[in-house]
Amino acid sequence: MSADFEGKGEWLKDDWLKYLESIHPAEIEMGLGRVTKVAQALDLFKPAPTIIVVGGTNGKGTTTALLGQLLAAKGLTSAGYNSPHIHHYNERINRRSLNADGSISATQLISDEELCCAFAAIEIGRGDVPLTYFEFGTLAALWQIKQWQVDVALLEVGLGGRLDAVNIVDTDLAIVTSVGLDHQDWLGDTLDLIGMEKAGIGRKSKPLICGQLDVSQGFIDAANAIGANAYYQGCDFSIEQAEQGWLLTLPCALKSSIHLPNGHIPYFNIASAITGLYVLGLLPDEKGIQQAVADTRVPGRLTSYACQYKNTSLTFILDVAHNAQAAAFLASQLKGCNMAVLAMLGDKEPGAVIAALPQIEQWQLASLSGYRGQSSEKLKSQVLTSNGGKFFSCHDSVEHAMIASLQAIQTQGIEDAEVLVIGSFLTVSAAELALNHIDGLEWVVI
Structure with a gap:
């Protein structure tokens, strides 16, 4: 030795x-x-x-x-x-x-x-x-x-x-x-x-x-x-x-x-x-x-969480998708989903991912920490030129972006909403931790 x-x-x-x-x-x-x-x-x-x-x-x-x-x-x-x-x-x-x-x-x-x-x-x-x-x-x-x-x-x-x-x-x-x-x-x-x-x-x-x-x-x-x-x-x-x-x-x-x-x-x-x-x-x-x-089930691949939040029922769908090809597959599977949380690493292309998911009308953009992370403001700057009338909101963390989506669902009175959470393995990790931190949120994997 x-x-x-x-x-x-x-x-x-x-x-x-x-x-x-x-x-x-x-x-x-x-x-x-x-x-x-x-x-x-x-x-x-x-x-x-x-x-x-x-x-x-x-x-x-x-x-x-x-x-x-x-x-x-x-x-x-x-x-x-x-x-x-x-x-x-x-x-x-x-x-x-x-x-x-x-x-x-x-x-x-x-x-x-x-x-x-x-x-x-x-x-x-x-x-x-x-x-x-x-x-x-x-x-x-x-x-x-x-x-x-x-x-x-x-x-x-x-x-x-x-x-x-x-x-x-x-x-x-x-x-x-x-x-x-x-x-x-x-x-x-x-x-x-x-x-x-x-x-x-x-x-x-x-x-x-x-x-x-x-x-x-x-x-x-x-x-x-x-x-x-x-x-x-x-x-x-x-x-x-x-x-x-x-x-x-x-x-x-x-x-x-x-x-x-x-x-x-x-x-x-x-x-x-x-x-x-x-x-x-x-x-x-x-x-x-x-x-x-x-x-066969794999964590972070179309993993669905049925949630109850202040008398509102919804589903968070978590996926590690981080490129246009993966996002296009999600688009083919999630016909009724029109809201998403997105957080990505700095070397990825958010515009291509968003373009591959045309049914998503409301995007809650979140920052990822660490030297490879990308801020929500940078994400927004890359997609504003081709947003097609979509709504974008920026947040400093995945958890805060998820809370914003919950509040939007309540404000808009959406029943049985689906919220997609995507962008990287780090995004899914942060989202799973957030599920246990958000006050008043109860969930079960389905």
Whole structure:
């Protein structure tokens, strides 16, 4: 053990997280060289017998959650790595283990003790190799997943794909849920360039599932250059609305279609997850598939809270949507909603999000604290030129914006109103905390 490590063995989780933030380089150099060197030293390229990597502009979290449910229905254990978290870092690393009766457990988050051990292992193993906050966390997740000895690792890409730290692993299946405009400063400002980066998680002669309809030529060219066995939604597999649910057609299936119930996650992500496990030969029977789809819920994705506030009934709908593509999906799901709370990070485009939600007439804009946060006044300045007659009001916090929406509902006498709260993981986190702080507000998750 190096002298530099002395004392860190007694650190608690918060000590480690502060340390990770303190060593994060001021300038991030894109590339896999550093993280690969540490992974090689610790033998982390294959932390589980089967590895599934999920990338995409939107839909990564819901897809990995459904994959875990489907694998459990097949009797397989799994571990997941997701980012970012809503409240606690432990949310990023989870597993579904084998119960004593042979069944698969519900999702269990990594414990603080396990997390500290994983951080310590990476700190020792990295030597003098500098790592970013995300690289350090990714390596810690791979190390812990290896200790758990699960059947399948479900790894979510952080940003892009080709140069993301997750992409060092020996992938058996890659799923790209969607390709949209986001993180243009890092990935490029066209769908072709972004598609090329996201296709980079594919592997030669291994399945690559693309859930994006009409995906960019850049993605197709990159997938072909890699030599991946690509399956495209709308071409090799498809999902369409049917009576009381959905009908999924699988590629080259002996049984051409599967009837699915209406789930709580986007139907195109359902199609990608099921198709991915089908081509791997890990899909449960049809009853297991249907139950997994019905049971999968993901915090911060169309999470609805039925509320009672001073004799007024309403519903807050919380979603981490932070780009135009995600907002457009919400618009298709929330026909009766005309009021929203919006708080976003500084590198996002509020105008595009608002334009994608034309049914929202009243916007309560909120500031997000922290160096990456965006003030409500800045949000307003970016959308005023194209507000289309919409109402905008500025607030210093998500909680105050939610209170303003409650007051507006009462003043306007709106019955059974729906209020959308969107913009980032931090927005959802603040909103969930606010639900417990607002005087006179009672709620239940529905």
